[in-house]
Amino acid sequence: MKILVVEDNTKLAENIKQGLMQEGYAVDVIEEGLAAERRILINRDEYDFVILDRMLPGKDGVSICVNWRENGVVIPVLMLTALGTTDDKVVGLDAGADDYLAKPFAFKELLARIHALLRRPKQTSPLILTSGNISINTTSRLVTYKDKPVSLTLKEFMVLEYMMRNLNKVVTRDELYSHAWDFADSSFSNTVDVHIKNLRKKIKDNAKIIQTIRGVGYKMES
Amino acid sequence: MKILVVEDNTKLAENIKQGLMQEGYAVDVIEEGLAAERRILINRDEYDFVILDRMLPGKDGVSICVNWRENGVVIPVLMLTALGTTDDKVVGLDAGADDYLAKPFAFKELLARIHALLRRPKQTSPLILTSGNISINTTSRLVTYKDKPVSLTLKEFMVLEYMMRNLNKVVTRDELYSHAWDFADSSFSNTVDVHIKNLRKKIKDNAKIIQTIRGVGYKMES
DNA sequence: ATTTATCTTCATGAATTTTTCATTTTAAAG
DNA sequence: CTTTAAAATGAAAAATTCATGAAGATAAAT
Numbered sequence: 001m002k003i004l005v006v007e008d009n010t011k012l013a014e015n016i017k018q019g020l021m022q023e024g025y026a027v028d029v030i031e032e033g034l035a036a037e038r039r040i041l042i043n044r045d046e047y048d049f050v051i052l053d054r055m056l057p058g059k060d061g062v063s064i065c066v067n068w069r070e071n072g073v074v075i076p077v078l079m080l081t082a083l084g085t086t087d088d089k090v091v092g093l094d095a096g097a098d099d100y101l102a103k104p105f106a107f108k109e110l111l112a113r114i115h116a117l118l119r120r121p122k123q124t125s126p127l128i129l130t131s132g133n134i135s136i137n138t139t140s141r142l143v144t145y146k147d148k149p150v151s152l153t154l155k156e157f158m159v160l161e162y163m164m165r166n167l168n169k170v171v172t173r174d175e176l177y178s179h180a181w182d183f184a185d186s187s188f189s190n191t192v193d194v195h196i197k198n199l200r201k202k203i204k205d206n207a208k209i210i211q212t213i214r215g216v217g218y219k220m221e222s
Numbered sequence: 223m224k225i226l227v228v229e230d231n232t233k234l235a236e237n238i239k240q241g242l243m244q245e246g247y248a249v250d251v252i253e254e255g256l257a258a259e260r261r262i263l264i265n266r267d268e269y270d271f272v273i274l275d276r277m278l279p280g281k282d283g284v285s286i287c288v289n290w291r292e293n294g295v296v297i298p299v300l301m302l303t304a305l306g307t308t309d310d311k312v313v314g315l316d317a318g319a320d321d322y323l324a325k326p327f328a329f330k331e332l333l334a335r336i337h338a339l340l341r342r343p344k345q346t347s348p349l350i351l352t353s354g355n356i357s358i359n360t361t362s363r364l365v366t367y368k369d370k371p372v373s374l375t376l377k378e379f380m381v382l383e384y385m386m387r388n389l390n391k392v393v394t395r396d397e398l399y400s401h402a403w404d405f406a407d408s409s410f411s412n413t414v415d416v417h418i419k420n421l422r423k424k425i426k427d428n429a430k431i432i433q434t435i436r437g438v439g440y441k442m443e444s
Numbered sequence: 445a446t447t448t449a450t451c452t453t454c455a456t457g458a459a460t461t462t463t464t465c466a467t468t469t470t471a472a473a474g
Numbered sequence: 475c476t477t478t479a480a481a482a483t484g485a486a487a488a489a490t491t492c493a494t495g496a497a498g499a500t501a502a503a504t
Contacts, residue, residue, distance in 0.1 A: 093334040099321065116320060138337065153450055154246045158223060168362045178268055179224050181248055190492085191452055197493060213363060214460070214491065215376030221362075375461055412481085413463055419482060436471065436480065 001118070002026040002046060006036040006061070007053040007080065012103075016051065019107045020114075033058030040073055047075055049114060052097070054081035062095045069096035076117040078110075129164040131220050132209055136164060145203050152202065155180060159195045163210065163220045172217035223340065224248040224268060228258040228283070229275040229302065234325075238273065241329050242336075255280030262295055269297055271336060274319070276303035284317045291318035298339040300332075351386040353442050354431055358386060367425045374424065377402055381417045385432065385442045394439035 380402035
């Protein structure tokens, strides 16, 4: 396990490094934003984890993280910062960070969070899901088809999102229903069908983007 | 997306529910620990996310979470608590929670954290069964023969799937029938035979892929 | 209160799948 | 080689499943 620490405060960086090394991790420290950004982009498989300070010389942590995610970097990122307000946290997480820790923090907690993130299956799925010509931003709810915005209603979005989170999997109506609706009994209702119909109407694709699997449900392929 | 909120403070629970529903999530609230524990264990696919209070009547959040994880529940869990000390956080995360939020919190932050966790892809490992030149993917329901896609109807797929789950074993018509059909009386019907026929027609193999065991049933070999 | 947008229900017809059934073919045993 | 039961088959009938338009219901906005 190799961890990259991006932190310009030399002393803090050194402390973290020491502590992590005692725990058996290999640790590199980079103090400058752009250098760190490049390092990860160029060699995507070198590190298993990144601890990223928010305020950095060169380029700030949030921008770096956004850029990584846009470029398909899936390494878990824990954002570190002195700013502890809620809005800051939100920005950090929405930038694609997997977790957020405010300074000052106990080393024990940093460790626990690293453990928690490393425990989960690799690959955080991107903010933006794509299938064929469709892409949806799960945070902003923006949907585009062939780079043109498509306006979807709430239910339509939820149905589409669920299918896009389950690409290449046949999804039953029950599944769709129970994930997008509150009450559990989908039988005797064809609302899902109707929403599928409306989705198809709004996203008219010659390559049928939403396939019907007769007798089972629907499927989208990647 | 459906979220389960386990929180005994009725007012807080209601607030969270309202907020999340406005964001388009379906939300259920359970106020008692054991009930929540059971609910998830029994119906593992119903919810996409759990917000779990640490202090609950019945059974505390940490124990519940540990129990879920021991039983293979992989739903993302965000632990909620009034206790904000570092040690508590560590316990929560080590219990298998994916994130941790101390009360009081801003709704905005809760939302950002939910987004961050939901971004993770579900990892359903598709089950791929292979026999000779045929392979079927039980998740995508894709069937290929000599690497070419074969389109099967529901019953055909179910019959084939059952046989491929029982390679090298002779499967009786009764067995096939009761696995692919709801009611049990296969007598006086040769539907299974017909589906076998159609399967063989769609998958024409010189090496007879589906063997007839006269007087008993059918068999596929690996 | 009224308008507007969204969601759900319902009815219909078309397409596909499933089942039935009569007939032919096959395989084992005498 | 014949007999006989089991299995395969083709085709028609029956049943199911979907897509869809439109109307009714609900919720949100003005």
